[in-house]
Amino acid sequence: MSPRERADTPISGSPSTAQCPSHNARVPECDEERRKNEEKDEVREGKEKEEEDERSSDEGFMGMTPLLQAHHAMERMEEFVHKVWEGRWRVIPHDVLPDWLKDNDFLLHGHRPPMPSFRACFKSIFRIHTETGNIWTHLLGCLFFLCLGLMFMFRPNMSFVAPVQEKVVIGMFFLGAVLCLSFSWLFHTVYCHSEGVSRVFSKLDYSGIAFLIMGSFVPWLYYSFYCSPQPRFIYLIVVCILGLAAITVSQCDFFATPQYRGVRAGVFVGLGLSGVVPTLHFVISEGLIKATTMGQMGWLLLMATLYITGACLYAARIPERFFPGKCDIWFHSHQLFHILVVAGACVHFHGVSNLQEFRLKAGGGCTADGTL
Numbered sequence: 001m002s003p004r005e006r007a008d009t010p011i012s013g014s015p016s017t018a019q020c021p022s023h024n025a026r027v028p029e030c031d032e033e034r035r036k037n038e039e040k041d042e043v044r045e046g047k048e049k050e051e052e053d054e055r056s057s058d059e060g061f062m063g064m065t066p067l068l069q070a071h072h073a074m075e076r077m078e079e080f081v082h083k084v085w086e087g088r089w090r091v092i093p094h095d096v097l098p099d100w101l102k103d104n105d106f107l108l109h110g111h112r113p114p115m116p117s118f119r120a121c122f123k124s125i126f127r128i129h130t131e132t133g134n135i136w137t138h139l140l141g142c143l144f145f146l147c148l149g150l151m152f153m154f155r156p157n158m159s160f161v162a163p164v165q166e167k168v169v170i171g172m173f174f175l176g177a178v179l180c181l182s183f184s185w186l187f188h189t190v191y192c193h194s195e196g197v198s199r200v201f202s203k204l205d206y207s208g209i210a211f212l213i214m215g216s217f218v219p220w221l222y223y224s225f226y227c228s229p230q231p232r233f234i235y236l237i238v239v240c241i242l243g244l245a246a247i248t249v250s251q252c253d254f255f256a257t258p259q260y261r262g263v264r265a266g267v268f269v270g271l272g273l274s275g276v277v278p279t280l281h282f283v284i285s286e287g288l289i290k291a292t293t294m295g296q297m298g299w300l301l302l303m304a305t306l307y308i309t310g311a312c313l314y315a316a317r318i319p320e321r322f323f324p325g326k327c328d329i330w331f332h333s334h335q336l337f338h339i340l341v342v343a344g345a346c347v348h349f350h351g352v353s354n355l356q357e358f359r360l361k362a363g364g365g366c367t368a369d370g371t372l
């Protein structure tokens, strides 16, 4: 960070005057810097005087000291909030972040400082920093699935065998996708607000992933086991229980810590991989050829590959691990993971649409042996 950047960073202390010696007064930047320094000196002197007054008037009241400290802390916080409110903040390096904002030490620069103002957090969507890509990948993904979902809901009833039922079932996938992506971009937007806010939204973010996985299972199970309602119901119950278990574990504070990055990836990959059992059931009962043609197994495998690749990059922090400081703003693991999640959801929707089309062509009836 340059000395000028440091000067404008709300939390990073006093500005450097090393580049503006006294004989350089004619340089406009130096004039400006000197003026700022003088203003700051005045403010500092005033504050010191105030503090001294308060200290002397308070010396006799030993019990008041913590109160005074709280008062000064509040004042400093107000001053800082005012600066952030006006958008006067600069990105800061990883090593000066408070512990609760330190998540990935391979991203060396470009972090937002703590900004205890929602307005400032939302305005930061339009600034360049380590979270810009994370926010936009899922904000745009969220809008995309919202529009796609609405278009799907307004499709004419003649495109379905059982319009209401099918719209509800596929609507579950859209609900899961929109919840996951919106919780995610909201979390990345307000992540730097404060420790408490970051904790609440990280729990929502993780719960959103479970919603997406659960929502993805619903239409797939519905169409794949269209003529076998009993196993369909059992698999649906099992994935709901596993999803709720994942949501429950994401409510624990330790789950969001950097040390548990691998565990987090494992929990959600495990939840997704619980689909292996119904997949094998389908392949065994329908045969490999039917599974790949009518069952859309190819799209399902591609979706699983995208999600698992994303989770592995996320857990191993690739590529920034190999290029520390080079992927601070673009192409770091979390961003790639976000893109792969959106791609995986698109592939899943394509597979489900094909299943739905197949059902429309086949009609609502089932053969006596209960196959497709």
Ligand SMILES: [Zn+2]
Binding pocket: 134, 184, 188, 334, 338
């Ligand atoms: Zn994320």
